[in-house]
Amino acid sequence: MKAFITFMLCAFLIVTTSCKQKSENKNNTEQSNQELPVKVKGEEVTYASDSTNLKGYVSFDENNQKKRPGILIVHEWWGHNDYVRKRADMLAELGYTAMAIDMYGDGKQANHPDDAGKFAMSVMTNLPEAKARFNAALELLKKQESVDEEKIAAIGYCFGGSVALTMANSGADLDAVAAFHSGVQLPVMPNKGLKARVLVCNGADDPFVSPESVVAFKTAMDSIQAKYEYVSYPGVKHSFTSKDADVNGEKFQLPLVYDADADKKSWESLQILLKETF
Template sequence: MKKIALLMSLCCMAVSTAQAAVQGKEVNYREDGTILKGYIAYDDAVKGRRPAVLVVHEWWGHNEYTRKRADMLAAMGYTALAVDMYGDGKQANHPDDAGKFATEVSKNMPLAKRRFEAGMKLLRKQKTVDPKEMAAIGYCFGGGVVLNMARMGEDLKGVASFHGSLDALTPAQPGKIKARIISFTGEDDPMIGADKVAAFRQEMDKAGADYRVVTYPGAKHSFTNPAADELGKKFNLPLAYNAEADKDSWQQTTVFLREVFGGK
């Protein structure tokens, strides 16, 4: 009888494990009449409300890579929203279009802020989210977006930028930044040279920010994206995947998020 009870218990555990998994769903939300097409991911095995993380896409737009990162965050126990900063889910298949889409948003910070905050508002409404516990990560264009949101004093626990632009339209002011910051860049990335890293450090120091900059020798732009090698060759761009830098930056981000959320 004890063996039968044990087998039944193990079977129930197996069924429960099979049913508990990362759930992902497409969501439409709005900013001033513009439809934004996002993706929310969470693990239904996690009970109650939990911290939330916004994921901001590369200059190619909201795509499967962005959703993959949202799923990874959900597997870590967070609720993640892959946002749409371009509107209507626009994606670029050529650098010319990507540059155009990214410039339209990055040169218009009030617009970027409204679209970012629309994502925050959507997340706060989710039953799986603790509205007081929110962070953001971003890649390439998205890395620049989350850094600028921190500069503007968005109510975030932390932001992580992966090979994101370090340029600021308006430099951070002392006492303005609420979020802790971590930035990952490649030392062989011509788009984010050592001079820009040095200027960013100086800006953060003057602003009194709680920040950390991590640089990877030999890493080029878009080093976290496995598709970077193919895209670099196709469009003759200095893009390249770096598995070691990708793994290390994600591990450091995992620790960073636990720290900013107080171990949650």
């Protein structure tokens, strides 16, 4: 009888310990499966083309250990500034790794439209160097630990939108491209080399984007049966996504006007593009 009681106590202890371990293992598994809160980390990076030193900014969620799509962001004609870095952080919050790139060299910025125009023109009239700078950024983005190099997009604002579209038309290995308040009369127009799905969001009252250039762009896209969307916001002018637009518009007597509704809608369209692409 004593031996039987001892046996039962031992069996009870074994079963209890086993259940406890299973419960602890289950809790640990549930904890490991729980998503950690988004923790955006931004890092300044330096890189170079053959002839130009460049300064960029990479932003990602450091609590996300998975590989994710990478997105290049090309700045407005003002240069690589806080605005383009903010957009990189916003994309990182959505689960992407974003890199705000430098198309002027050394992180150069313009404080006046005259300088901005000269900087932008120097890039758009020297396509080989523009490609070299863009591709240097593209290669650096692909090397980021958090990036799935098979899933890459590019977006751009104003001058940056024209750059992103031109690079895509030049055959850059991009899955998607989005351009905001961007010119569409490009150094390289849409052709069979275009691989990316394209989104363009412009203001209908943007004097920097002529109706003729829009027709030519759409005709070229249709001729190659490209997958694209061209959105035109009624009553909206240039630089509608930038909250600095009103100040700069008044300061330099330019038709730059921030539009909260168009900004919101265009950002939503970008999210749809990226989700459907990736």
